[in-house]
Amino acid sequence: MISILSKYFQDLQQDMVHWRRLFHQYPEPAWCEFGTATYVAQSLKEWGFKVYMGQELIADKRMNLPTQENLDTFYYQASERLDLDKTLLEKTKGGYTAVAGVLEIGDAPVKVFRVDMDALPINESQSAEHLPFVKKFASAHDGYMHACGHDAHTAIGLGLAKYLSEHKEKLAGKIILMFQPAEEGLGGMAAVVKHPLFKNIDEAYGFHVWANRMPSEFICGTFGQLASKKFDVQITGKASHAALAPEKGINALLPAAEIILSLEKLKAQFPSHIRLNIGQVQAGTARNIICPEAHLKIETRAGDTITRDELYTTAIETIETISKKHACPCEINLVGEAESAASSKDLAQRVYHIVKGTEIFSNCIESELHNTYSEDYCTLMNHVQKSGGKAVFMGIGASNEAGTHHQTDFDINEEQMWKMAGILAELCISKS
Ligand SMILES: [Zn+2]
Ligand SMILES: [Zn+2]
Incomplete structure (x- = not known):
């Protein structure tokens, strides 16, 4: 069964590929996501979201800041780009690279979707086998690379935002799209989580594309990140x-x-x-x-x-x-x-039913234990759960025979982007 929603996102796939390749080409490490954050903010504005960004969104100390030289270099690189709104870019100066877009239809429920935007200090492969290099969207920032898929996450987040802006009649309550900086070094979420925006959240959703998992796999709820x-x-x-x-x-x-x-x-x-x-x-x-x-x-x-x-x-x-x-x-x-966290069981189950219902994935995994990675999103999960809300962390298989996470030839199966965005849209619409 291919739902109407899937059709929408299949049609949007081309845009998401464009966005992902753009972010891939300009990878920016933790707290230097100047260009990415500005591109996201201007898109959200254009689509009618209320946008919070820069210093107004930072509510606590930023840990693991880069050197001033790195901050200056990446800011300069972003300022040279013609596709970015300079007034918005200005707000990110100094490493204030968090962006949130809010759509408010009513009071409740309040749902937050977390997307991470940072890249890694890794030299990208220039092998004839490496698709980003062959298709000419490999990193233009020497020594830096999107080697974890956060470029795809940001593109998926934009795909979701575009859908929501065109289908407000299907929504209720308040939806917050949180584009966070500094996931890799951990600490990006701790710097924003105390912002009043994250008070009284009913449901929090986070996800990751996994290049080490088959595209037929969808993990509906993970338990016990390190x-x-x-x-x-x-x-x-x-x-x-x-x-x-x-x-x-x-x-x-x-x-x-x-x-x-x-x-x-x-x-x-x-x-x-x-x-x-x-x-x-x-x-x-x-x-x-x-x-x-x-x-x-x-x-x-x-x-x-x-x-x-x-x-x-x-x-x-x-x-x-x-x-x-x-x-x-x-x-x-x-x-x-980063803290350890566990998905809320009933929310993971709801995800499972929705994902199963789409019939897109032949292997829907209800819950997964003992993960051997850490996730900055856990800070938001714990924050939401402590105040009575529910939170879930999902994973989508995205292997394509390239290298895996944090390797120079890392790449993802782009075809998975419309599927993930479609699932997120279903979760926005779904009632508790
Ligand atoms: Zn990573
Ligand atoms: Zn990652």
Whole structure:
């Protein structure tokens, strides 16, 4: 059965492909989504949404901000584009890249749909096998790439917005489309969730395209994303001539190396599903100088918030003890965190019935447990559920024989975009 709704989105597919390829071509990392956010905001405005953006939407501290140089570079790149409204772009300056579009038909129910927009610091493949490269919409921003599908998410969000703006008669209550920045580093949602817009939400919906899953699969509700904490460590030693006066220096590399090995060992004390990764180490200035400073970028993840916090605290204690032993002061900065969350069962069930009813997916998965990723959307899920609302996180299979998430040859099956937008539209219309 192909519903009228499917027909609408099949017709809109061409537009969604256009949008997705445009976002893909101009990938912008966390808090630098200047061009993407502006494009979204001007589209929502044109379609009659009430738009919130920039500083007015940020309600809390933004974590894990990029360098000023990165902020300036990406802002400049967006300002050079002719297709962007400069007044709206101005509102995002400084990394205020969140956008929300609101359609208010009545008071209730209040439904929020979350879309993420950020890209990753990855060099895109230039292989003849890589479709974005062959079709000439590969990244124009060197060193950055949409390697997680958030370009498709943004396009799907726009597809949904366009449909809603043309079918207000089918809607009730209030619909909020939240285009969030900084999903990848985690923290984008925490910066906006305390905004009054997110008070008294009845239903929250989030989704992800999964390039590692078959296009026949739709996951109606996920349970137990990994809770995560990301932090930076700075260890300070003292520089000195390595041959003339090594005894006058304090080598920051020694505690750094001991920390790396000790944290690896620490994993064995925790359940096997926890994750602890030291992803980046920078230290030293020259071969003949005692290393004065070491920087480590670390993340911890676990299936629940309590284990995550235990793991985090133990890691911090280990780092502090080792640094002290080597007489090196250390500074630890938390730069991002995500909670664990579970979809509301009855809402996941409603999704299941709706998805099944469309007969688009041969493999409708009612619920999925033990996911090995973290999701910034969990912050919104918990926020909504704590105040009595319901929340669900869905997944749509989108494999196309390309690389998978966070790889240089990542790509998605674009055909899945109209299907996801269609399901979201059904969820907008559906009554509780
Ligand atoms: Zn990702
Ligand atoms: Zn993602």
